[in-house]
Amino acid sequence: QKEVEQNSGPLSVPEGAIASLNCTYSDRGSQSFFWYRQYSGKSPELIMSIYSNGDKEDGRFTAQLNKASQYVSLLIRDSQPSDSATYLCAVNNVNYGQNFVFGPGTRLSVLP
Amino acid sequence: ETGVTQTPRHLVMGMTNKKSLKCEQHLGHNAMYWYKQSAKKPLELMFVYSLEERVENNSVPSRFSPECPNSSHLFLHLHTLQPEDSALYLCASSQVVGRGTEAFFGQGTRLTVV
Numbered sequence: 001q002k003e004v005e006q007n008s009g010p011l012s013v014p015e016g017a018i019a020s021l022n023c024t025y026s027d028r029g030s031q032s033f034f035w036y037r038q039y040s041g042k043s044p045e046l047i048m049s050i051y052s053n054g055d056k057e058d059g060r061f062t063a064q065l066n067k068a069s070q071y072v073s074l075l076i077r078d079s080q081p082s083d084s085a086t087y088l089c090a091v092n093n094v095n096y097g098q099n100f101v102f103g104p105g106t107r108l109s110v111l112p
Numbered sequence: 113e114t115g116v117t118q119t120p121r122h123l124v125m126g127m128t129n130k131k132s133l134k135c136e137q138h139l140g141h142n143a144m145y146w147y148k149q150s151a152k153k154p155l156e157l158m159f160v161y162s163l164e165e166r167v168e169n170n171s172v173p174s175r176f177s178p179e180c181p182n183s184s185h186l187f188l189h190l191h192t193l194q195p196e197d198s199a200l201y202l203c204a205s206s207q208v209v210g211r212g213t214e215a216f217f218g219q220g221t222r223l224t225v226v
Contacts, residue, residue: 034214036217043200043202043218043219044202046216099160099168099209100145100204104154
């Protein structure tokens with residue numbers, strides 16, 4: 001089983017700060033990368049997808065991918081208390097039947 | 113109407129019961145998935161269907177039996193479950209099974225086996 005790793009947290013940041021969430025994956029052939037947000041007791045909600053090396057920005061969120069280092073990150077600018085949730089990293093490599101392998105998630109707490 | 117709908121939202125069942133979880137997607141997708149989410153464990157992929165054909169089965173015990181009658185509906189039939197099967201069961205769908213596809217989740221069914 002290919003692995004996706006994340007720090008479990010909790011990661012605590014003050015309101016208005018930048019939250020940085022990290023994810024590493026073991027399968028070098030992975031092709032697609034996703035960040036999901038999951039509030040307690042709710043289902044995962046897709047925030048960002050990224051497929052090419054570099055940065056991808058969407059509002060306050062920026063996903064960064066470095067395939068050589070097998071590393072994907074999510075930056076949240078101007079963090080708000082409503083961003084407090086668990087953030088799941090998911091990786092897709094269908095060549096090896098690895099459909100959406102998820103990491104354990106990082107719990108983020110934004111302090112007012 | 114939400115994109116992926118799961119019923120029931122909560123289910124309590126005894127170990128000798130038979131029940132079914134239902135998932136329906138209104139996104140026009142061709143792939144559907146069942147995931148299990150237990151406390152303090154990553155999401156575990158259970159089954160993948162593409163155009164109603166099962167394409168992946170991750171060594172799931174036979175007490176879990178999936179059914180995909182068409183590309184919009186997915187069921188998970190449950191029988192003689194164990195207490196350790198208590199978890200959040202999530203259905204997801206994506207356009208296709210493959211690179212560049214994004215998966216969208218239903219609200220989940222919180223299952224408790226007593």
